[in-house]
Amino acid sequence: MCIMAQIIKKGPSWMVRVSIMGDDGKQHKKSKAGFKTKAAAKAYAAKMEFQKTTGGVALVSGTLFPDYFKDWFNLYKRSNVTERTALTYHQVYNALKQYLNVPVEDIDRRRYRQFMVDFGSNRAKSTVSKFNSLIHACVKDAMYDGVVHKDFVASTDLVFDKSKTREVDYLSIDEIQRLVSHLVKTRNVHFTSKYMILTAIYTGARLGEIQALTWSDIKNNTISINKSWNETTQDFQPTKNESSIRTINVGDQLIALLKELNFNKKQIFVSQYHTVPTSAAVNKTLRESLKACHINRRGFHFHSLRHSHVAFLLANGIDLYAISKRLGHSDITTTSRVYSYMIDEYKNLTNNQIIKALGKLSSV
Incomplete structure (x- = not known):
């Protein structure tokens, strides 16, 4: 890119005219008038000329x-x-x-x-x-x-x-337990959407992260999140960001359920149609399951399961820092901002626990 600036006397003031030869070979012109002094015009011209930024911008x-x-x-x-x-x-x-x-x-x-x-x-x-x-x-x-x-x-x-x-929508502990019970009772190894919903409840992982899971990501009682799934290209892609790469500890229950799907295939949630269920398909199954459980949550969707996972952990006294790492947030500030409403709801529970603990300090 070639840039040339002209400083022109125009009546009592000065004008700057810049000619820019772009990489496409076309010339573009820009001008600005009204500078009271030639020095001011020169300063503006210098500012208008090529300013180098990192990476060649x-x-x-x-x-x-x-x-x-x-x-x-x-x-x-x-x-x-x-x-x-x-x-x-x-x-x-x-x-x-x-x-x-x-x-x-x-x-x-x-x-x-x-x-x-x-x-x-x-x-x-x-x-x-x-x-x-x-x-x-x-x-x-x-x-x-x-x-x-x-x-x-x-x-x-x-x-x-x-x-x-x-505010973020999430299920109560009772609703989570009812939903899990329904999913477990009605699961079918040929249709993997319910297994994906259960995985979200147990891990708090994002949909794309769950869609991308392969058997090599399951080791002992841990699930490794190291890639995501692109529904458009039907291929793997990087996670949302670097902090999203993480290892999530899970219990025997989820691992046992996932092993039911092991049909010598690379991706865990490939269905009988040899495809990974899409967002639309999984959300349809979720809505049907909520209805079967008599849970009325208008607008509740797959990502809301991530919020429900956080609510369940908070209700059970899990430290916010540990939750942040489990979700793959870059820092605890992100977790606090996203779930501020939910955290406020559980403050009363925490305050009651504090008062109860302090009450043990003295018998007076």
């Missing part, structure tokens, strides 16, 4: 933030995320195009706060929080690369529509 002043975000994703993230996660990044790009389609260098705390108000005011907290975290990751890399000088995201509060914000 080039930023010319005037680059719109959505375009920078898209380039950043393709360079730093695309090769390491699933198709589903890539779709989320694309949704962020579209949101930026609609609400923050301005040059990178023109964004400050005030402008980003306005974006947060415009975008978040009619969206759920989970959506706003996710988008904000992805944008923040981009901005932090931009700071490291010298593209921006201030983290305008860090001190901006989230704005969201409380009426659209649903």
Whole structure:
């Protein structure tokens, strides 16, 4: 990419005109006028010229933030995320195009706060929080690369529509036990969806992680999560992130159930049709099973089993750090944020336990 800048006297002020020869051989021009001094124009011209960033990303002043975000994703993230996660990044790009389609260098705390108000005011907290975290990751890399000088995201509060914000849905201990009992009684080795649901309840693993399980991942009483399954390509793919790679301890009950499926095949949950059940198929089985158990949970889906696993562990006094590692979260902060509502519900239980324990200190 070749960039040339001209500084032109225009009446009482100065103008900067930049000619950019792209890699495609086409010339693009951009100009900005109104500089009071030649020095100010020179400074702007220098800023507009090629700014090198890590990995060969080039930023010319005037680059719109959505375009920078898209380039950043393709360079730093695309090769390491699933198709589903890539779709989320694309949704962020579209949101930026609609609400923050301005040059990178023109964004400050005030402008980003306005974006947060415009975008978040009619969206759920989970959506706003996710988008904000992805944008923040981009901005932090931009700071490291010298593209921006201030983290305008860090001190901006989230704005969201409380009426659209649903807390994570999960089953009570009684409901989990009823569901497990039903699944065990009605299981069929030729249809593996119920075995997948049981695995989710016992491990808290994600659907893609369960779909990808092979017999080599089962050792003693542990399940190794080291890959995921892509329904589109019908092939293995990397886990959601590096922290998702983990080993989960399980009991004899689940291992015994899984061994029923050992028909000399590589993947554990291949059905009689020689395919791994899709998300739609497993969720259909889940809905039918909940109905059979007289459990009414509108909108409950496979990922809700992960939440139910966490609820069950919290109810049994399991340490949050241990739960975080079991889920494959990068740190305990993620677990605390995602399950804050659930954790609050169990605070009363913990407080009662504390008072009871303290009561043993004295007989007075």
